[in-house]
Amino acid sequence: DTERVLAALNEGVVPIVAGFQGINEASDVTTLGRGGSDLTAVVLAAALKADMCVIYTDVDGVYTADPNIVPAARRLEKVSYEEMLELASLGAKVLQTRSVELAAKYQVPVVVKSTFQDGPGTLVVKEDADMEQVLVSGVTGDRNQAKVTVVGVPDQPGIAGKLFGQIAESSINVDMIIQNVSQDSLTDISFTVPRADLTRSMSLVQDVAKAIHARSVEVNEAIAKVSMVGVGMRSHSGVAAKMFQALSREGINIMMISTSEIKISCVVEEKYMELAIRTLHHEFGLDAKNEP
Structure with a gap:
């Protein structure tokens, strides 16, 4: 239900939504597990029909390899949903797997950026x-x-x-x-x-x-x-x-x-x-x- 969020936006208010928490079928507050905030961000973007979803994290994008292992690794400007899903499931910890699945399902472009520095980040989109x-x-x-x-x-x-x-x-x-x-x-x-x-x-x-x-x-x-x-x-x-x-x-x-x-x-x-x-x-x- 996006009614409250949309009402706040229409009034010029920036709503803050808990990313790591949710309500289960028994209406109890629960956590969404590791990477739950990624999932919440993509779901909100899809429900609100946003142009894109920007996720700020501790890295400045998706890299060709872990820079701690490969110093020559470079940031990817663009990667497909399918590639990102494979990378996430194979150990790359940039985005939660389920968030990528939902982004692909609802065709939500996702930009991964750094919380600590400016930069273009990596765009995750349809192939x-x-x-x-x-x-x-x-x-x-x-x-x-x-x-x-x-x-x-x-x-x-x-x-x-x-x-x-x-x-x-x-x-x-x-x-x-x-x-x-x-x-x-x-x-x-x-x-x-x-x-x-x-x-x-x-x-x-x-x-x-x-x-x-x-x-x-x-x-x-x-x-x-x-x-x-x-x-x-x-x-x-x-x-x-x-x-x-x-x-x-x-x-x-x-x-x-x-x-x-x-x-x-x-x-x-x-x-x-x-x-x-x-x-x-x-x-x-x-x-x-x-x-x-």
Whole structure:
């Protein structure tokens, strides 16, 4: 209901709306969770049919990588909703994921600016033809991952369904999955989950592993996910090959791979995450050019 906000605006009053708080179905005041203010801002902009939504934060825009990892990272002038959504879900903490989803749904242009300094910021908008000319828009990393491997699983129909069905019922998000068929009609199934969900995942997986007579369950927490995002991947081939070759030259082994239309992710040893990000950032021409 925007009636009160509109009434205040019509009277020349600037209304202040709590960004991090809301009312639930029981009419109790509650918090909206991390990034709730981003969500409130976009919802208000959509409801009020504003020309755009400007979000002031502690950074001056969306960067091609974390400047703390890649000193040569540069601010993007413009990024698509789809790219921003991928970057947000992959670990970039500039905007809350749900706020980007709603901005895309209601076609609300979002500008990310710094609270502490003037600048144009980054415009998050609907994809246009110019954006597809850029192969990769950003490289990001996520250390908060763990790899679980169920060893010696019977290679039979329905086994994977039992395993992942239990995990899904517990609302645990499984990200990357790989299956390696071995001898004796057995297979190894590996997947990644957020580290915060590892203990719950292991409890469920060990029970299922016992029921399906798997040999063992192994865990590797010393991993990280490195991802590249760019709408240009849709119309250009050879991106994955170039990515893998660049990592190989640095001696970085790839454990798992996941792809979508505009994203390529791979799992590497955690100790190599920052090197992998810097390598890919340079390989795909994202480094800022030094001014003479």
